[in-house]
Amino acid sequence: MKQYSKLIFVDEDDNSRSAMAKIIAQSRLSSGAITVESRGLVVLFPEPINQKVAAVLISKGYNVDDHEGKQLVQEDIGEDVLLLTMEDNQKEKIWMNYENAANVYTLAEFIGGSGDLAPLFGEALPEYGKGYELMDTLIEGVVICLRANE
Numbered sequence: 306m307k308q309y310s311k312l313i314f315v316d317e318d319d320n321s322r323s324a325m326a327k328i329i330a331q332s333r334l335s336s337g338a339i340t341v342e343s344r345g346l347v348v349l350f351p352e353p354i355n356q357k358v359a360a361v362l363i364s365k366g367y368n369v370d371d372h373e374g375k376q377l378v379q380e381d382i383g384e385d386v387l388l389l390t391m392e393d394n395q396k397e398k399i400w401m402n403y404e405n406a407a408n409v410y411t412l413a414e415f416i417g418g419s420g421d422l423a424p425l426f427g428e429a430l431p432e433y434g435k436g437y438e439l440m441d442t443l444i445e446g447v448v449i450c451l452r453a454n455e
Contacts, residue, residue, distance in 0.1 A: 309387040309408065309451070311340045315395055319345030319374035321355045321425050322391045325437065326412065328367050329444045339451060344377035346398055351375065357433040358425070365437065382406050389447070392421040416446035 312330065316323035327343035334341055351373040353359075359369045377399070382388070388409045390396045399406050413420050422443075425436045 307408075308385070309339055310385040311342065311383070312387045312389065312447075312451070313377070313381055314343040314412070315346065315377055315388055315390045315399065316343070317346055317395070318352070319343050319348055320352045321358050322422055322436070322440070324354045324372050324374070325358050325362060325440050326389070326444060328362055328369060328372065329441055330447065332367065333444060333448045334451070343372075344375050344381060346377055346395060348374045348376040355426070357428075357430055360430065361433045361437045377403070379403055384408075387415075389415055412443050412447070416443065416450055
């Protein structure tokens with residue numbers, strides 16, 4: 306596996322799953338060897354993090370104040386940039402719409418698994434908590450994979 310200078314989590318709108326993944330990963334990869342960001346495929350204007358995602362993350366001790374949804378742009382793509390999507394169809398959209406997007410995987414796929422992370426929008430708060438627990442486990446796998454290559 307290659308080394309990356311930047312990790313970008315990608316979701317549809319960058320205010321729920323990708324934002325959650327970014328915040329969790331930033332706390333685990335705080336050494337500075339890799340920059341962690343998140344982006345959306347369709348971000349019409351900068352939005353704050355979803356209120357239910359914020360509530361779950363705050364309850365776990367994370368700071369969510371500085372997150373603002375951002376659009377994935379061509380300039381985000383590079384040979385040393387790892388893009389992890391929440392769903393397989395998002396990976397396909399990146400391959401179709403961005404040049405030189407070689408390092409694109411679903412989050413589960415990158416750590417040797419499979420399957421999409423179900424969208425949380427509209428779910429009750431306990432489902433967001435379950436989403437956090439799954440995301441936390443997946444991010445731990447990503448950290449292990451990335452550190453194995455340092």
